[in-house]
Amino acid sequence: MDSESADPSPAELTSYVGRRQESADLLRRLSTCRMVTVTGPGGVGKTRLATRIMREKAGHQVFVGLAELDDPGLLPNLVAARLGLGDAGGRPVMDTVLDNLRDSETLLVLDNCEHLVDRCAEFVTRVLVECPGVTVLATSRQNLGVPGEQAFPLAPLPLPPDAADLSDDALTSYDGVRLFVERATSAWPDFALTPANSADVVRLCKQLDGLPLAIELAAARVRSLSPGQIADRLIGGLALLDTGSRGAPKRQSTLRAAIDWSYDLCSPAERALWARASVFVGSFDLEAAEHVCVGGADPAIEPDTVLGLVDGLVDKSVLVRADRDGGGRYRLLETLRQYGQERLDAVGDRHRTQRRHRDWFARRIESAGQAWTSPAQVDWTKRLRGDQANLRAALEWSVREPGEAAAAVWMVVDATEYWTVCGYNIEARTWLDRAMAAMPADHPDRPRALTGSALFALLHSDPARALDRLAEADRLAAALPTGPARETATAHVAHVRSLAGLMTFDPATPELAATAAAAFRAQVDVRRELHPLFVLAIATAYSTPDVADARAVLDRMTKLTEACEEFYYRSMCNHAIAFVEVEFGDVDLAAKAAHEALVCTEPLHNQVGAAYVTENLAWIADRQGDHVRAATLFGVAARLWHANGATAEVAVPLPHRRHLRSTVAALGQARFDRAFAAGRAKSEAQGRAYALNVDTVPAADEDNPLSPREVEIAGLVANGMTNRAISLKLFIAPRTVDTHVRNILTKLDFNNRAQIASWFTARRP
Structure with a gap:
């Protein structure tokens, strides 16, 4: 935090x-x-x-x-x-x-x-x-x-008793009137409070009981109606509509009246879009709206009309624009969303629209899975994070709707790495368990759900539950007809069993991991082959005296991840290299690989991966004899483990205990505790910079508007490295370095790289 x-x-x-x-x-x-x-x-x-x-x-x-x-x-x-x-x-x-x-x-x-x-x-x-x-x-x-x-x-905004004998300044001292005037001016810059319209403005705000949302909805209409016309239309029946409970407080009816009135001022197509957009939870992008809100009847909406309808609802203050990561997103205020759902129910269109919502996000996850081992990985992770609330809503609908649970299974297993990067292993397992509870015992997708649930249980350090799930998955997979489906199910079981074996020191682990890797390789499924290779490399290193066999496995994994140009498995691969080398081989090679592994966690904000790699760097420092640094890194890692609800004692028990004992023995308990506490006290950015040995400048002052990654790149520029050289060192795409350097120049108001170098050198600690 x-x-x-x-x-x-x-x-x-x-x-x-x-x-x-x-x-x-x-x-x-x-x-x-x-x-x-x-x-x-x-x-x-x-x-x-x-x-x-x-x-x-x-x-x-x-x-x-x-x-x-x-x-x-x-x-x-x-x-x-x-x-x-x-x-x-x-x-x-x-x-x-x-x-x-x-x-x-x-x-x-x-x-x-x-x-x-x-x-x-x-x-x-x-x-x-x-x-x-x-x-x-x-x-x-x-x-x-x-x-x-x-x-x-919280009471409504205060309003004047009447407009008589009050100046414009006096009227706008009442918050209800001032809110209307400010929002009306934003909607129509020519609007002004005048002696001619002030009485109507006060009358309108009183009709709306000073409710801010109702006032804002009304103010958005001044482009087409005067305050008097707006007030008259409310008096014309809408303010007295009793569309809710007859016992509801008057101001709740008034708010409903204001929303009813805004709804009636929308075109039929805008009303339909408003109602259908109410199935979104949180924010959504235009592409999602163009799929979820189209079709239907009375009226039907065509995809090429959605942008215009969205613009219309933004203009009417129904939709709020909520940009994220440079992309346009929209949301309904919760009160307007609830109203839209009532309208959707009234026309009997909720089930169809929710199915389209689920189908859209299932398709989005499928697309993310297909592109996961590619340079698009970072963008897809950002998009899915932005859609997390909608993903939950789609999963909830799937596990509750009869016959739809299998879709929930695939929404989770198609995004396995995403759930893990975000630290949502328990949630993912829960969705799979709920889906299995809702599907028949002999459903053909049940083995995949079971192995997925077992994998997330292992990632949450629950091998007992995982082995139970795997036993059932094994039995069901064996009962499938001979063919691709059975082969794939068997490969997944072997993969997850190998991970369980790695955690429980099962001597059969190398064989299981090799079987899974070979099966996925035969299916030309690089994404699914990579994690079994990781397990195989570490298991091989522990089971054979010759590190060459483990290096051969990691050589293949390295070539595959470099060809994919992604970050998740490249970080995992470098972590495995560092893990194997620090324990059984070349410590300098381990240090280089661990540095690259930590760099690769940043684009995805993979904090679980960062915890593993920072822990690894502590082992490396211990083996290099830099015990103060090792103790400090143990502290940095402890903070990361804690933030992810984990401990090194559970995640990597053997090397952690060995190197921790070695470091304490070298420093003595008191010196170790001081260095450990210093590491644990570092912020996320400070801990990362320390682990990477990056010269940093103060992170938050007027003279340094740069992010930690931009500071790192500025330091490499100061060392005379080209963008291409920086991309190779940091394992990121050259175009990504180009973007960072442009951002640095813009933020510092510089014109060239020499100015960046001078700026960094002057602030070097």
Whole structure:
């Protein structure tokens, strides 16, 4: 948890109006109370107030938006993801979260709790009891009922009693009027509050009861209607519509009326797109909308019309543009999403649209799997991370919908490496187990689900569960008819059995790994061959006295990964080289390979891989006799293991214990502890720079706007290396280096490489 906000709160795309007193009161509450829940109806501005508090309050903060979550059981997983934690290490995710928060001073914001009230209450209670430095700020339409909770009811924005005898400045001192004026001006720059329209503006804001969302929806219409016309249309029946419960509070009916009115002002095609887009969870891109929202009836939507319809809904403030990684994405505010789902249900189109949603994301995962061992790996990982909420929704629909569980199996196993990179091994295994519970016992895809579940169990240090799954998979695979399906199932079982054997010191491991690698090689499936090669190399090194056999295996793996130009398996390959060489061969070769392995973890932000490699670098330093560095690297690695819910004692027990004992013996316990603590205290960027032996400059000051990777490349430029040489050293594509160098020049406002070299040299420690 290095940054001030491990998970950034939603960006404020528009100005923040009002709520000064509420902000001050809420900050005071949070200074004396550890649990505050901001309550109020949908559209009153609870989320905006919470995100404003995060911007005004100092210290470490984590924002967890719960609107994207339908399964209460995944609440700890989502919080862990926002904390940057994985779920490896054989521990419940909740325990990993609590362990991470236990000694921290953190403001934890849980936004939109109303549909998960019971689970949120259980979660918050444990956090408050076990993590004394954590303060929780929740937003919900109802209290959580947690001991010590203070409710903070949020009222609508204040409005003037009337417009008579008030100047324009006096009127805009009322936050409700000021919000309308600012949003109306944004929608139509020629709009201004005048004596001629001020009474209508006040009348309209009163009709909307000062609800911010309703006011913003109305203000978006000033391009085509005057404030008086907007107010008249609301009076014309919409403000009195009772489309919800007759016992609902008046302001909730008013909000519904404002949304009804915005809906009625949309074209039939825009209404249909709004309703169909409500199946997306979180944000989505245009390409997804062009698949999921098309077709149907009354009206049918054609793919080439979707962009125009999206633009129309953005103009009407129905869709919010939420760009990420330079790509355009869109989302519905949660209140508008719920409204869209009601409309989708009303026309009976939810099942068809949700199936299209599931099919689209299943296809996206399949495409990512097909391109995984290629230069597109990084882009696909970013895209899937951006779609994680939608992937969960698609999986949830698949395991609940009769006859669709097999699709969930393939959505998980086609993205095995992705789940692992993100640290979602428990979640992936859970989806597979739920899918198997929903499919017939003799389903032909069951063996693949079982081996996938076993693999994720092993990655989570649970070999007992894995062996149970493998026994059933073996039996079912043997019962399949002779042919490609049986051969593939058998190869997968052999692969996962070999990994289990590596963890349990089974002497049959080399034979199992060789069998799996040969089977996938015969199928020309390079992606599936690579991990068995990794297992085979390490198992061979431990089982034979001659390191040449292991090197031969790694030579093939090296050639395959270099040809693929990807990072995941190239990092794994170099890690294996370092592992074998530091234990049985050339320590200098081990050091070079480990450096390259760590560099390859960065593009995917592969923190699990970084933990393994940093641990490996500690062994190398021990063997080189640099014991202070070894102890420091053990500390850096311990922080990474902890962040991923794992320990070296479980992940790599034999070499870890051997080199740890050697380092402690060389330094003595006191010196070791000091160096270890110094390493563990380093931030992610500092630890990485130390492990890579990179000369760094202060990471956060006005004179250094560069990322850690840009600092590293600036240092290599200062050493006189060309972009081509840098690409070869760092194992990244030349075009990637070109991009980094251009970014460095732009950020530092330089014109040439000599200026970069001078800048870096002047700041070299």
